[in-house]
Amino acid sequence: MLDKTLFETNGQDEITLCLNYDGLYGINNVNRFLQRSNPGEAISWRAFTYKIGDPVLFNETERFRPVIYNNLKGRIVDIRHDRGWIQWLL
Structure with a gap:
């Protein structure tokens, strides 16, 4: 519930x-x-919303293996964006 x-x-x-x-x-x-x-400022990009402090769980990892692995957890610590791109520091 x-x-x-x-x-x-x-x-x-x-x-x-x-x-x-x-x-x-x-x-x-x-x-x-x-x-x-999460009291952080909401950053909208395309259909998604992100905030500093949001948790992240990686489940599509082939592209960055072995640095990122399945079920690796982290948090967003910084967000940079402009027209057409977004970058997260985790």
């Missing part, structure tokens, strides 16, 4: 799993719900 218990952290290495992308319990909606608790 999406309620205040979603914000109760049980550990620093915690992740939330969802069955699909869309719908009330899909990852897109859960991400928006969780991101509201």
